[in-house]
Amino acid sequence: MVVQEKLLERLVRHEVEFVLVGGYAAMVYGVSIMTQDIDVCATFTKDNLEKIYAAVADVDPVHRQTVQPLPFRMPEDFERGLRNLYIGTSVGQLDLLGEIKGAGTYADLYPHSVTVKMPYGEYRLLAMQDLIAAKTAMARPKDLFVVQQLESIRAGALPETTLHPT
Amino acid sequence: MEPRTLEESLAFSRALLEPCDVDTTVPAWRAAEEAGWDMSLVRDSLRKPAWQRVEDHARALAEAEELRSAYLAQYGGPGKTA
Numbered sequence: 001m002v003v004q005e006k007l008l009e010r011l012v013r014h015e016v017e018f019v020l021v022g023g024y025a026a027m028v029y030g031v032s033i034m035t036q037d038i039d040v041c042a043t044f045t046k047d048n049l050e051k052i053y054a055a056v057a058d059v060d061p062v063h064r065q066t067v068q069p070l071p072f073r074m075p076e077d078f079e080r081g082l083r084n085l086y087i088g089t090s091v092g093q094l095d096l097l098g099e100i101k102g103a104g105t106y107a108d109l110y111p112h113s114v115t116v117k118m119p120y121g122e123y124r125l126l127a128m129q130d131l132i133a134a135k136t137a138m139a140r141p142k143d144l145f146v147v148q149q150l151e152s153i154r155a156g157a158l159p160e161t162t163l164h165p166t
Numbered sequence: 167m168e169p170r171t172l173e174e175s176l177a178f179s180r181a182l183l184e185p186c187d188v189d190t191t192v193p194a195w196r197a198a199e200e201a202g203w204d205m206s207l208v209r210d211s212l213r214k215p216a217w218q219r220v221e222d223h224a225r226a227l228a229e230a231e232e233l234r235s236a237y238l239a240q241y242g243g244p245g246k247t248a
Binding site: 032119 | 169172175176178179180181182183186187188189190192193194195197198201203204205207208211212216217219220223226227230
């Protein structure tokens with residue numbers, strides 16, 4: 001089973017507003033890491049939360065960071081005071097963050113993101129410069145490992161020398 | 167060359183999503199190698215389009231989880247042996 005692709009595909013198909021960040025974003029830029037969860041920066045409007053819920057409703061969503069995993073549901077006024085949402089599902093883990101340290105909120109990140117085309121649609125990916133800044137701001141050892149690879153890619157990549165498939 | 171403006175940053179990021187090559191002689195690349203990273207994997211990833219990198223990662227993750235499940239089924243838990 002292709003786990004993370006299903007989860008990302010669900011967000012795209014349900015038109016959730018998000019910018020891909022974190023380790024998964026680094027992987028898209030070529031970093032050789034393996035990550036089991038998807039981190040996105042999202043807006044927590046009622047409309048977007050309903051889309052998020054619709055994207056995961058049929059894959060047993062639960063709140064991951066409660067003492068006991070509580071089912072993820074959409075009560076009234078759920079969006080009020082919501083800063084982050086950590087969801088576990090049967091097809092992977094999804095962390096929806098209202099703000100990224102070193103980068104900002106969804107409104108800040110969107111102009112600093114690029115479009116990635118997938119077979120099932122497209123999503124927004126945080127620009128590499130901003131991803132490096134965010135990972136540097138986190139400053140955990142695992143983030144700094146990723147920063148090292150990202151900076152080596154930034155220094156060595158020759159995007160003007162595109163490779164043409166044979 | 168490092169992007170200096172937002173426009174350059176976005177253009178650079180877009181270009182990285184397409185297959186591209188790398189200069190492995192730059193100091194940052196050498197430093198990553200010396201830190202122990204297998205940068206040939208990074209180089210190979212960069213030679214694929216972004217959608218291919220995502221698919222490859224999903225496939226590798228599925229395989230890793232399959233291996234872990236087989237281990238747990240055989241031994242019953244982490245740190246245990248036959």
